[in-house]
Amino acid sequence: MSSEYTKMIVGIDDTDSRDGMCTTYLCALLRDELSSYAKTVSDPILVRLNPTIPYKTRGNASVALFLECDEPEKVMDHVIRKVASMACMENENTNPGIVFITDDQFEKVRKTLSDFFRHAVKEVITIDEAKELVSGLGLKFKTFKNGRGLIGALSACGAMLSQDWDHTYEYIAYRKLEVCGTPRFVDGDSLFEADRQTYPDTWDTVDLKNEMVVCVPHAGDPVLYGIRGKDAYSVEKAVSFIRSEPVERVCIYRTNQGTDMHLISASTISDIQEMHSYILEGQVCCEPKTIRGGHTIFSLKDSAGDTIDCAAFEPTKNFRELIRKLIPGDRIVVYGSVTERTVNIEKIKIIGLSPKYEVRNPLCPSCGKRMKSAGSDQGYRCRKCGTSSMVTERSEVKREIGIGFYEVPPCARRHLAKQLLRFEKDELPVFAGR
Incomplete structure (x- = not known):
């Protein structure tokens, strides 16, 4: 490669479908094919965006390459032709987008695209917003069909430019x-x-x-x-x-997989919006119930008295057993995405346990045998001694769960959810293990 080279970032998104192709594969293929007239400067970037977006193809991932090349126009032509020939264009939900940024533009767009990347992981962005941004910044780009992939392509470029995020x-x-x-x-x-x-x-x-x-x-x-x-x-x-x-x-x-980058701290349930992901503290206000399909659901109440449903869905397997052990009064922090006014739990932190009591027929004070019910609203009677009582026996029982962090199993983990093993030890009063 000659001394006259250009540094370039190429962002790509939305080339796959639920049936085939993969945007990361195209990135790997392009890295190898471009090697004859461009070289990779750093690790390729794979970023996961807002996991609640309904029109995502599969994992809502976008990619970016950082290259040095002699002929940037040749690189652009190659990338566009490859995406056009290999993307699943026949699928209505596949709408590729490509963005090209050269080194003379890096500083001008760095802050804006870095913010856009973080915004796209947490928020809902429209195609028009992305088109307005790329045009306003004067970047070269290419879209196919409705161009929704422009959102992810810009985000991946922003991730490559910023580099200061947990990874x-x-x-x-x-x-x-x-x-x-x-x-x-x-x-x-x-x-x-x-x-x-x-x-x-x-x-x-x-x-x-x-x-x-x-x-x-x-x-x-x-x-x-x-x-x-x-x-x-x-x-x-x-x-x-x-x-x-x-x-x-x-x-x-x-x-950015395994970083919790998608989560927003919510002070109250009234702050929560659909298609966003949150960290929310509250109190369990009803017994968890398992509904048809094997999903386990309970309601969480915040300090203002507002409630929201929280769910451990069937794919979370054994995690549901933990959720079923919660009782009203337990204080927890839930981590997860909100759709249809329900938090899809990725992990929880139990911060306070309500006492649990067992209620039984009282013991006879004379003979020590357990009394029997004397009938509706008539209290209890000892069949041996004839002693009566209107008071039940109430004793606290040991809870089967403890204070600490718990996560869904790997088979149910979302791409962005941070594994407990990646938390600092002082954040984990109890390490749930695996």
Whole structure:
């Protein structure tokens, strides 16, 4: 590469569908294809945006590459042609967007796009807002169909420009395209071994309690598996234990997965909006109930007396057993996303337990035997002594849960949800483990 080079950021989003393709695959492919006339400056970026957006394709992820190149126009043409040819254009929900930023623009747009990135993780952004922003900043871009992918492309560029956000890493291995849509082969025993050898430096490879593999997807996309961890070394070490079908290519991404970046602290329930994610403190105000479908739901009341439903949905498996042990009066902090006025719980922190009592028929003061009911509203009578009493016996019983943090199992974890193992120890009065 000559000394006359241009630094460039390329942001891409919304090229996949629920049936196939993957925006991260396109990023990995472009990184490799562009290597003949461009070089990668830093780790590719993979950012997850607001998880409640209803028109997302799968995981609401966008990507960005940071390149040095001699011919930026050639890079732009290559990227546009590749997205046009490989994106799932036939799917009505696939609306790609691409953004190009050159180094002479970096400082001008850095603050604006960094803020936009953080906004897109927490808030709901319209296509018109994104188009107005990219035009106002004078950036080169390309959209297809309604151009919704412009939101994610701008966000990924903002993440690449800011770099000062909490991050983790993901190693993604991709299948050969000709086998996409057929069953994957990744040896399950090798994944459990990879977890044993590298946890807690890697996580969510498997779910031990539910005896499930977590890191292998099931859709028809090119991803074979993804290993998540604290740094590139750790995820590469885990991969060294994995046995699988042939891999076409791999890519390690720096990502905001596992950071809780999507969460907003809410003072009261009245502050809560649909399609946002919150940290909310309150008091359990009704017994949890398990409804049809296996979902467990209870109501939470804040200091103002307002209430909102909180749910541990069926995919959270054994986490629901914990939720069923809550009783009215327990003080908790819930973490999760809100849709249809219900908090989808990602984890909870129990900060205060209400006493639980067991009520039984009283003991006879004469013979010590348990009295029997004398009839409706007639109290109790000892059949042996004839002694009567109107007072029941009430005794406190030990709760089956303790104060501390609890999280959903890996099989139900959302991309952005921060694992308890990533919290500082002083934030975890009780470490729930896995």
